[in-house]
Amino acid sequence: REALQSLERSGIVTINHGERARVAVPTAESLVAQIASGAQHLLRSDPTSIDHLKEVRIFLECGMARMAAKRMADLLGEAVGETVGYRVRLDSKVGPKTRLELNTDGVFLRRLQRDPELKGVSAVLFDECHERGLDSDASLALCLEAQAALRPDLRLVAMSATLDAAPFARLMGDCAIVTGSGQSYPVETRWRAISPQMRLDAAVAGTVQDALLETEGDLLVFLPGIAEIRRVESLLAEARLPASVSVLPLYGDLPGIQQDQALQPSPPGRRKVVLSTSIAESSLTIEGVRVVVDSGYMRQPRFSPATGMAKLETVRVSQASADQRRGRAGRVAPGICYRLWAEAAHGGLAKFTAPEIAVTDLTPLALDLAAWGVRDAAALPWLDPPPAAAMAYAQALLRDLEAVDAGGVITAHGKAMAELPLHPRLAHMVIRGHAQGLGGLACALAALLGERDIARVPPSTARGVARDADLRWRLEIVAGESERHSAPHGLQIDMNAVRQIRKLASDWRRQIGAAPHLGPVEDAGLLIALAYPDRIAKKRGGGSFLLSNGRGAKLDPLDALGSLPGNGRGRGRPGRCAGFSGGPHRRGGDRGAVQCGHHDARCGRMGRAQQCGPGATATSTRRPGAARTAAARTAGRGDPRGIAGCDCQARPRCAAPNPAPDPAAAHLRIHHRRAA
Numbered sequence: 001r002e003a004l005q006s007l008e009r010s011g012i013v014t015i016n017h018g019e020r021a022r023v024a025v026p027t028a029e030s031l032v033a034q035i036a037s038g039a040q041h042l043l044r045s046d047p048t049s050i051d052h053l054k055e056v057r058i059f060l061e062c063g064m065a066r067m068a069a070k071r072m073a074d075l076l077g078e079a080v081g082e083t084v085g086y087r088v089r090l091d092s093k094v095g096p097k098t099r100l101e102l103n104t105d106g107v108f109l110r111r112l113q114r115d116p117e118l119k120g121v122s123a124v125l126f127d128e129c130h131e132r133g134l135d136s137d138a139s140l141a142l143c144l145e146a147q148a149a150l151r152p153d154l155r156l157v158a159m160s161a162t163l164d165a166a167p168f169a170r171l172m173g174d175c176a177i178v179t180g181s182g183q184s185y186p187v188e189t190r191w192r193a194i195s196p197q198m199r200l201d202a203a204v205a206g207t208v209q210d211a212l213l214e215t216e217g218d219l220l221v222f223l224p225g226i227a228e229i230r231r232v233e234s235l236l237a238e239a240r241l242p243a244s245v246s247v248l249p250l251y252g253d254l255p256g257i258q259q260d261q262a263l264q265p266s267p268p269g270r271r272k273v274v275l276s277t278s279i280a281e282s283s284l285t286i287e288g289v290r291v292v293v294d295s296g297y298m299r300q301p302r303f304s305p306a307t308g309m310a311k312l313e314t315v316r317v318s319q320a321s322a323d324q325r326r327g328r329a330g331r332v333a334p335g336i337c338y339r340l341w342a343e344a345a346h347g348g349l350a351k352f353t354a355p356e357i358a359v360t361d362l363t364p365l366a367l368d369l370a371a372w373g374v375r376d377a378a379a380l381p382w383l384d385p386p387p388a389a390a391m392a393y394a395q396a397l398l399r400d401l402e403a404v405d406a407g408g409v410i411t412a413h414g415k416a417m418a419e420l421p422l423h424p425r426l427a428h429m430v431i432r433g434h435a436q437g438l439g440g441l442a443c444a445l446a447a448l449l450g451e452r453d454i455a456r457v458p459p460s461t462a463r464g465v466a467r468d469a470d471l472r473w474r475l476e477i478v479a480g481e482s483e484r485h486s487a488p489h490g491l492q493i494d495m496n497a498v499r500q501i502r503k504l505a506s507d508w509r510r511q512i513g514a515a516p517h518l519g520p521v522e523d524a525g526l527l528i529a530l531a532y533p534d535r536i537a538k539k540r541g542g543g544s545f546l547l548s549n550g551r552g553a554k555l556d557p558l559d560a561l562g563s564l565p566g567n568g569r570g571r572g573r574p575g576r577c578a579g580f581s582g583g584p585h586r587r588g589g590d591r592g593a594v595q596c597g598h599h600d601a602r603c604g605r606m607g608r609a610q611q612c613g614p615g616a617t618a619t620s621t622r623r624p625g626a627a628r629t630a631a632a633r634t635a636g637r638g639d640p641r642g643i644a645g646c647d648c649q650a651r652p653r654c655a656a657p658n659p660a661p662d663p664a665a666a667h668l669r670i671h672h673r674r675a676a
Contacts, residue, residue: 123155132355217290366394439514
């Protein structure tokens with residue numbers, strides 16, 4: 001209260017006074033500038049006036065949390081981890097003196113599950129809540145319920161520079177609205193519509209070159225994703241920019257050192273071009289930026305309950321996101337924003353970005369709600385309730401994974417799954433795999449499927465190069481000690497991604513008590529079938545497959561698995577199979593695509609997949625950002641042994657014909673009873 005009063009006296013904010021403690025805040029300043037100022041008043045004031053304040057938690061994206069914590073600590077003249085700290089995935093800096101802790105939304109949600117009362121926490125600030133992330137919406141709903149039932153003294157603040165405050169205020173009990181004008185500079189908008197025939201990356205690279213000639217200061221370029229960043233970076237390298245210009249990428253998975261390079265001010269006489277995803281859209285000021293180039297596109301997950309698969313789609317930005325991006329040019333001085341679309345088309349953009357809860361896979365949310373004790377999601381306070389079809393699919397999948405019972409009550413297995421920061425499919429695979437002595441391999445496989453692909457196609461050789469869907473060599477690289485490995489012809493290995501995956505796998509091994517996997521990776525197929533039993537498939541020929549859920553699927557014709565001959569009756573190359581994973585899975589849904597490779601470890605002719613029809617599997621990734629894993633069982637219907645060409649030691653258990661309506665899944669259960 002004293003901090004807000006001080007800010008009001010100084011003219012920074014205007015307060016509509018009310019009796020409720022909860023406040024929804026649309027602010028023109030970023031979290032760093034706005035809260036850092038308030039933090040100084042709050043934390044340096046008379047201790048007796050704020051002895052009720054034990055800890056404030058603010059949560060943001062991973063890179064932003066680290067950078068915001070550093071900025072706040074600098075303003076207080078301290079190191080990160082003293083008064084101000086952060087806690088993000090794979091990293092944290094907090095100490096006994098920490099009063100202001102910045103969390104990512106996923107980390108905070110897991111903390112909330114473990115401690116619904118939020119002991120020791122006096123206030124929770126939801127920054128950039130206009131982005132409407134799934135974990136953010138869920139955390140706000142659970143915090144409101146905890147406030148009503150357990151912690152009436154808990155203070156909640158929702159804040160953003162482009163917030164439609166009225167719905168938040170209604171949700172939060174008609175709370176007060178605080179508006180801060182902040183400090184900004186005028187930004188000139190230059191419209192540059194591109195023709196449909198022109199590639200986006202080429203248009204962006206051309207605009208950057210023009211902007212370097214027409215303007216002063218550093219440039220911030222917004223692109224949909226990492227692939228576009230790399231292509232534009234390559235085009236600018238070919239353009240031979242002046243030696244005084246540096247081109248730097250910026251995205252969430254980038255190592256911290258490289259992120260710092262993009263954020264630091266340019267030395268005198270030099271300029272930088274920062275190629276960024278939406279991470280730089282809010283809560284972040286990049287020193288020296290006077291020019292913004294906005295491609296007008298962003299990535300957003302789209303989930304289909306009908307297929308049970310999600311994919312990342314490149315979509316147009318909303319007006320709110322475009323305004324956020326434009327504002328980056330006016331943080332430190334008057335600026336210029338190049339928008340790569342026509343002014344007349346701007347009014348046709350959506351006013352706000354669609355909330356993630358409306359478009360993404362809700363299985364992680366359904367598990368979180370089950371762990372909270374909620375059977376009916378509609379009973380919670382939501383800005384937008386979860387879509388019924390997506391929620392029904394999620395709950396059905398949780399029942400199939402034995403995470404909840406028929407009544408929707410979480411099981412002991414489901415509670416163990418909720419403890420892992422993984423998509424429920426992958427959490428189920430890790431726990432069941434660990435019970436079969438395959439915990440180390442399961443953790444490595446989950447990390448591979450949950451992160452971006454380690455294989456890259458260089459832009460110079462992209463045409464005509466298959467991504468090689470086989471997960472086998474990827475697993476061998478991740479499990480290896482050396483960082484010198486060979487990839488299939490035409491591919492490169494992203495060692496930053498390899499190191500990230502190794503660290504994740506190591507953390508999850510410690511969490512479940514598993515040892516590192518040191519042997520061959522043949523059991524990967526068994527594990528991935530645990531995660532995706534509905535996507536085991538049999539080959540139909542021509543790169544097409546029939547999934548066990550009755551749907552069809554196809555692989556890229558250039559992929560080795562997709563080009564194999566076969567008619568689903570064991571001819572061609574027996575034993576080749578795969579499972580469409582819809583891959584990379586994080587807690588918030590599917591993001592990208594990776595697949596797997598496997599030869600049955602229990603086959604009498606181990607290592608010779610063409611001899612062991614029953615259990616050999618292979619998985620694949622067609623391209624980053626697309627979800628395609630393949631699986632085909634070559635067992636033929638009506639074969640008296642149940643499996644065409646079965647020649648392995650497990651044949652006695654395969655002696656019955658296929659009786660089930662789902663022959664692929666039935667075969668997996670009979671032949672690999674230990675895993676299934």
